[in-house]
Amino acid sequence: MSAAGVMGPPDAGGHFGPFGGRFVPEALMPACLELDAAFRDAWGDASFVAEYHSTLREFGGRPTPVTYLGRLSERLGVEVYAKREDLAHTGSHKINNVVGQALLTRRMGKTRVIAETGAGQHGVATATAAARLGLACTVYMGEVDTERQSLNVFRMELLGASVVPVTSGSRTLKDAVNEALREWVTCVADTHYCIGSVMGPHPFPWMVREFQSVIGVEAAGQLREFGVETPDFVVACVGGGSNAAGVFAGFADSSAQLIGVEAAGGSAVGLGTPGVLHGMRSLLLQDDHGQIEEAYSISAGLDYPGIGPEHAHLADVGRARYVAVGDDVVIGALQLLSELEGIIPALETAHAVAWLARAAGDEVPRGSTVLLNLSGRGDKDVAQVRSILRGES
Amino acid sequence: MTTLDQRLREVRGGQKALVPYFIGGLTPDWTNYVAAAIHAGADVIEVGVPFSDPMMDGPVIQEGALRALRANATLESICHEVSVAAFDVPVVIMTYFNVLHHFGLARSADLLATSGVAGVIVPDLALEELEPWREHASASDVATILMVAPSSPVDRVQRIGELADGFVYAAARMAVTGRSNDVGDARRVVEMVRAATTTPAYVGIGITTPDQARDAAALSDGVIVGSALVQRILDGETASDVESAVRSFRRALD
Numbered sequence: 219m220s221a222a223g224v225m226g227p228p229d230a231g232g233h234f235g236p237f238g239g240r241f242v243p244e245a246l247m248p249a250c251l252e253l254d255a256a257f258r259d260a261w262g263d264a265s266f267v268a269e270y271h272s273t274l275r276e277f278g279g280r281p282t283p284v285t286y287l288g289r290l291s292e293r294l295g296v297e298v299y300a301k302r303e304d305l306a307h308t309g310s311h312k313i314n315n316v317v318g319q320a321l322l323t324r325r326m327g328k329t330r331v332i333a334e335t336g337a338g339q340h341g342v343a344t345a346t347a348a349a350r351l352g353l354a355c356t357v358y359m360g361e362v363d364t365e366r367q368s369l370n371v372f373r374m375e376l377l378g379a380s381v382v383p384v385t386s387g388s389r390t391l392k393d394a395v396n397e398a399l400r401e402w403v404t405c406v407a408d409t410h411y412c413i414g415s416v417m418g419p420h421p422f423p424w425m426v427r428e429f430q431s432v433i434g435v436e437a438a439g440q441l442r443e444f445g446v447e448t449p450d451f452v453v454a455c456v457g458g459g460s461n462a463a464g465v466f467a468g469f470a471d472s473s474a475q476l477i478g479v480e481a482a483g484g485s486a487v488g489l490g491t492p493g494v495l496h497g498m499r500s501l502l503l504q505d506d507h508g509q510i511e512e513a514y515s516i517s518a519g520l521d522y523p524g525i526g527p528e529h530a531h532l533a534d535v536g537r538a539r540y541v542a543v544g545d546d547v548v549i550g551a552l553q554l555l556s557e558l559e560g561i562i563p564a565l566e567t568a569h570a571v572a573w574l575a576r577a578a579g580d581e582v583p584r585g586s587t588v589l590l591n592l593s594g595r596g597d598k599d600v601a602q603v604r605s606i607l608r609g610e611s
Numbered sequence: 612m613t614t615l616d617q618r619l620r621e622v623r624g625g626q627k628a629l630v631p632y633f634i635g636g637l638t639p640d641w642t643n644y645v646a647a648a649i650h651a652g653a654d655v656i657e658v659g660v661p662f663s664d665p666m667m668d669g670p671v672i673q674e675g676a677l678r679a680l681r682a683n684a685t686l687e688s689i690c691h692e693v694s695v696a697a698f699d700v701p702v703v704i705m706t707y708f709n710v711l712h713h714f715g716l717a718r719s720a721d722l723l724a725t726s727g728v729a730g731v732i733v734p735d736l737a738l739e740e741l742e743p744w745r746e747h748a749s750a751s752d753v754a755t756i757l758m759v760a761p762s763s764p765v766d767r768v769q770r771i772g773e774l775a776d777g778f779v780y781a782a783a784r785m786a787v788t789g790r791s792n793d794v795g796d797a798r799r800v801v802e803m804v805r806a807a808t809t810t811p812a813y814v815g816i817g818i819t820t821p822d823q824a825r826d827a828a829a830l831s832d833g834v835i836v837g838s839a840l841v842q843r844i845l846d847g848e849t850a851s852d853v854e855s856a857v858r859s860f861r862r863a864l865d
Contacts, residue, residue: 242666244767246762247738396666400668404786406785494707494709
């Protein structure tokens with residue numbers, strides 16, 4: 219477990235400062251309370267924690283390495299180390315969370331998981347963990363996204379999951395969350411809702427951060443092997459914010475500056491205001507009447523109009539800083555990392571690279587040491603990148 | 612005790628209450644539908660203030676909310692229309708918490724009270740986050756109506772009973788709003804509510820036909836009918852068509 223400190227547990231009601239909480243219908247409150255108790259019990263049980271770590275080791279590809287990015291460092295004039303979540307099973311950090319939640323589902327005696335997904339990464343990871351543990355799995359995905367990401371729909375089906383296209387609202391990620399919550403009301407007795415990020419009602423934001431904190435804990439130890447006691451900066455992209463929360467957790471009580479990089483069109487910290495959505499109080503993109511606005515980003519994984527409540531709190535108290543980069547610089551950053559380091563990052567991850575490339579020598583002084591959380595690999599994005607580079611979209 | 616509590620105790624000399632639900636701003640003449648429903652024997656009117664992400668609503672009310680939002684319905688515009696219409700039965704607003712949160716809790720409670728709204732149903736506000744909203748609402752004599760679900764354990768129902776204003780919304784099933792074929796778990800839920808409080812229990816979620824309404828009312832103090840009526844308005848029925856429909860529910864209850 220992460221130590222108490224800047225990123226300690228929330229209060230008993232799941233609040234991080236004024237953010238978080240549990241804003242769900244009465245029908246779901248008993249399940250949220252049950253999950254809170256079950257997670258506290260499991261996370262304090264050495265045998266559960268051991269099974270979580272052994273599953274990530276044998277099945278999930280952990281520990282992922284830290285790689286010194288020599289050529290990028292030379293180009294930018296800063297020392298860049300990458301935590302390689304792109305090398306984890308299913309190609310991103312998502313596996314850390316779904317393995318934890320799938321094991322917890324089984325421990326609670328439930329036999330089925332449901333999940334929301336945007337581009338399909340969390341859906342594929344959930345279907346993967348469900349297959350491994352013999353759980354039934356249904357994934358809710360906006361109809362627009364099922365068309366844009368039809369290969370991921372097929373992957374989930376290969377893994378034995380059913381994919382339900384969501385036709386309500388904007389037919390994208392936020393509507394998939396709505397539909398998964400609606401479905402959860404009807405099947406909560408035997409089904410766990412495996413939320414994909416540090417969002418939703420308590421205990422999800424805290425639980426998902428705990429399952430992702432393996433990233434930061436591992437990275438801190440690995441950096442020491444490179445002789446880096448504390449990096450000057452820890453940089454991660456932020457949609458809901460699970461990879462960032464996971465890596466920040468390893469450095470929250472150090473002197474490292476924590477930087478979350480949002481997509482300019484989905485910048486909940488930069489453009490949002492406090493509000494309540496999907497069971498949590500956080501910063502949200504909303505209009506003058508409190509209607510939620512649609513986020514837009516070149517990367518589907520950052521296409522969410524809110525941010526996890528703990529990030530809203532870290533921004534509020536000034537422990538982490540949230541910056542935004544526009545779509546225009548993301549493709550260039552993806553090319554930069556590909557050509558200099560032989561790593562094709564996910565478009566989400568490329569946001570963090572883009573910020574670093576812009577900030578190096580300026581906000582990030584020459585000679586600084588930077589840990590970049592390389593949250594996912596770019597295989598899923600290559601068709602989109604190709605059509606952009608060919609001027610087709 | 613709020614004014615709504617007192618008014619509901621006078622409903623039909625102890626007869627069953629009928630609570631139709633309409634979406635504010637769904638059509639330009641939506642208050643005519645409300646007036647027609649009152650003429651047909653509605654005891655309380657539930658008015659939905661649309662929200663972009665209605666997690667407790669099924670497809671019918673989602674569609675209605677989307678149409679109302681496209682027509683620029685807001686908390687303020689709907690409260691204004693309620694105020695102008697000055698209906699002679701109590702009006703309760705149903706909306707999601709972000710709408711009130713964004714407008715400001717004290718300001719929302721004041722707006723509701725000055726518009727003549729007697730209470731609110733906020734389905735994503737459970738006991739755990741109820742304060743400070745309830746404090747502001749109580750100070751403005753606006754009832755906060757709470758829900759009990761089939762999944763609610765007895766100790767929670769007890770706490771809900773202690774805090775309940777107006778009526779308790781007894782959810783007949785583990786589902787979001789929408790049509791269905793029976794009264795689900797209504798009996799068990801109402802029994803839990805009655806063991807906890809003397810506040811009236813009205814059954815909602817899936818009450819689609821007059822026959823179901825009769826069955827649910829026989830177990831409880833009243834029924835809430837939403838999607839079945841909203842569907843008619845989405846289908847283009849007139850206020851007088853909806854008045855006939857409400858009258859058939861009224862007859863079933865009496």
